Amino acid sequence: MATGTGKTRVSAALVDVLMRAGLVKNVLFLADRIELVGQAKSAYGEYYPNWSLCNLCDNKHDTDARVVFSTYQTMINAIDVETGADGKPAFSAGHFDLIIVDEAHRSIFKKYKVIFDHFDALMVGLTATPRNEVDRNTYDFFQVQHGVPTYVYEYAQALNDNVLVPFVNVEAKTKFVDEGITYDDLSDEDKERYEEDFGDPDLDDEGDNADVPEHIDAAAINTYVMNPATVDTVLEDLHDNGIKTDGGERLGKTIIFAANQAHARYIVERYTARYPKEAAHGFIKTVLHSDDYAHSIISEFKRKPLPAITVSVDMMDTGVDVPDIVNLVFFKKVRSKIKFWQMIGRGTRLSADLDCVDSIDGEYVGKRRFKIFDYCGNFAFFREQTNPVEDKLSASVSERVFARKAQLIQALQTGEYASDSHIMQWRDELIQDLREQINSWDTAKVAVRAKREYVERYRQPHAFAALNDLNVRELVRELAPLAHCDETDVAALRFDALMYALMVESAAGRSTAAYVTKVRTIATRLHERMTIPQVSERRELINAIINDEQYLKTMPVSELEQIRLRLRGLIRFLADAGGRRVIITDLADPLIERSENEPFDITEHYEDYKLKVNRYINEHGDDPVIYKIRHNQPVNSADYSELERILVELLGTKEQYQAAYGNTPFGLLVRRIGRLDHAAAMEAFASFINTHTLNQAQISFLHMIVDYIERNGYLEPEQLSKPPFDRPRPIFKLFDNAQAMDLIMCIRKVESNALAPERP
Secondary structure, three states: OOOOOOHHHHHHHHHHHHHHHOOHHHOEEEOHHHHHHHHHHHHHHOOOOOOEEEEEEOOOOOOOOOEEEEEEEHHHHHHHHHOOOOOEEEOOOOOOOEEEEOOOOOOOOHOOOOHHHHHOOEEEEEEOOOOOHOOHHHHOOOOOOOOEEEEEEHHHHHHHHHOOEEEEEEEEEEEEHHHEEEEHOOOHHHHHHHHHOOOOOOOOOOOOOOOOOOOEEEHEOOOEEHHHHHHHHHHHHHHOOOEEEHHHOOOOOEEOOOHHHHHHHHHHHHHHHHHHHHHHHOOOOEEEEEEOOOHHHHHHHHHHHOEEEEEOOOOOOOOOOOOOEEEEEEEOOOOHHHHHHHHHHEEEEEEEEOEEEOOOOOHHHHHHHEEEEEHHHHHHHHOOOOOOOOOOOOOHHHHHHHHHHHHHHHHOOOOHHHHHHHHHHHHHHHHHHHHHHHHHOOOOHHHHHHHHHHHHHHHHHHHHHOHHHHHHHHHHHHHHHHHOOOOOOHHHHHHHHHHHHHHHHHOOEEEEEHHHHHHHHHHHHHOOOOOOOOOOOHHHHHHHHHHOOOOOOOHHHHHHHHHHHHHEEEEEEHOOOOOOOOOOOOOOOOOEEEEEEEOOOOOOOOHHHHHHHHHHHHOOOOOOHHHHHHHOOOOOHHHHHHHHHHHHOOOOOOOHHHHHOOOOOOOHHHHHHHHHHHHHHHOHHHHHHOOOOOHHHHHHHHHHHHEEEEEEEHHHHHHOOOOOOOOOOHHHHHOOOHHHHHHHHHHHHHHHHHOOOOOO
């Protein structure tokens, strides 16, 4: 269901129906963020104030509540530690009768599958993501056909029903955001500023600007290169052309999606400089994970007039329901269509009493639309990329380290290394490390208990004697996700994962170029911090890595381990640096393109409609009208009206049916998909068989007709003159005229039983 159309309300109503029917007693509502859990509990409380509800993410736990709300990780922990009054586990396998999974498009079923394996319950998945973007694993999990959810209520349909509002898309480009900065394209004045900002005066002894880069890539703009003219162009467009409120006196509620935290803060800085009177009273604020009061600002944005503009990095992409939002600004590239639609969903909600002013209708009351300002080519990208690659769940650092060690243990068992006692000792240490981790896992915990078979197997030292590919697969897929290192220096742990990956590829004789490049980049950044004593102590090693491209590529795997040990403690000095320094330049950045309301497809593809029709007919064979058609029983007008309702109202629209099936009558489509019952097909020709004495060739021909009709639902008499029915002899040479006409009459009767009855 599209964002804003009431997924939570639908789920609550479903719970109510199932409870009143006596089919469900206890319900679990799962979401992946604390804010979404809180919102869902509040909504349920409004719909059904007399229900007992519990938010497990709060300090107060009521495990006997009828509906429990939780994040996935909190529920995993609760399964392990929560107990009831009798001291027994509070959440046994049979505790919940129904589990509602919010935002079920995400690949949560791999990461948190242990929850669903633990509970024996019905499950309902909710998502606002377009159905053709939902992860295939999600469809597999719910055991439904790919691309065909159980129920769909799409954005386009919601617009037709006036449940949501449409958007006006403004697509614009500045030269720098689209192409980057090219030195030769700049004016003489801007070239001078460019040289100051991007050159190194210590290297420019001869004044030839040899140190000045010829080009700054577009990816650097708004990432670590901030340019006032670039930001001002976007802010002026928003300020002058955005939808306003209060009789047009001020900009309506707006979210600006920024590239990173430095970019977000710079946007606020520029808005304050351009519009000081507005900004003086908290008109615009950042919403960042690093801000202590970020959640308070979100709350103010929802309930108070100010702030009117929030500049966010990831925190307001999803789960923020503010109906008064009338402007969205995409000042970052988004390459996940799921995320793109979630971000668009921030503006789709109705706001009946909102006073609006825009260039289309002037002043009016009641939100009619919202504006999207896209300065990073997102609409253009998704027009061209109909099937973009979606982000996948990444493994934790601990998981990656565990997996790489398992792979390294296998790589070091070959003959090349087996004769080296030092390497064998190192391999034994790696095995001991993994076994100690596995032995430390508490088998009483639900996540470990689910993998008990593998845990017990690899607790034994002999299991690592000679790992085959299946062993490594089990260690990586089944056990690595359980790993958790106690290392407090996460930066060092990330470096471990990188170095172990390099060692695995080196030991296996595969290309190490990608990993070597990453290590050399880290060494280069460390070289910039030689004033730190600990870094300076490793100067010789760092210089060797930087200056010799072959240094790491030709190094024995055991020496790579020594590099890991010598450098891992230094990586923390890079963590706070955030990579490159932010450069604030001041160059002219012309607007090169701007358009409004370019077409953008918000509808679903018709092949998905076909899949849904196929599934409905095959799964609803006992529906009265479908049963009649599949069993060759004549249908009446009421039956046909019901069939029409199913195909062009319940499952889609007349336009979708026309595009998918042309002028095929509804009944014949049902026959073609659902096929004709075998006994019904034989019965349709029983009178013909009983009336006429048939020879073997005629009987074979009749069986061919029955088989065809059974598989395809019906047969057009005109097809009898075409293959395969024209062999070995045509119908009128195989039968006499009377027999042939009787047979054709039977064929037409089968077809007519699936057609709409003629009106008197």
